[in-house]
Amino acid sequence: MALVHPHTPADVGYGTVTLCATRATPDGGLQWAHLPVDRQLWAVEALRDGFRERARLEVGDEAAPVEVIE
Incomplete structure (x- = not known):
């Protein structure tokens, strides 16, 4: 069974999108990090890769x- 990190509307603040980066842990679990991003900044295509990289970090x-997550 694949591990899943579910999301709810509470994960997304007003005027933002939430980026969720996930990775498997050595003990078989799942680690995640949420990065809220202003919707207006997320709309700028040239900035998106930088936000994704920050979530991965x-x-x-x-x-x-x-x-x-929108």
Whole structure:
């Protein structure tokens, strides 16, 4: 069974999107990091990769998948 980190509307603040980076831990668990991003900044395509990289840094894995929660 794949590990899943569920999200709720409470994960997204007013006027933001939330980036969620996840990685598997050595003990078989899941670690995640949430990064709220202002919607107006997220709308700028040229900035998105930088936000994704920051979310990956927060979780400690430069190759971690990043989900956008709106």
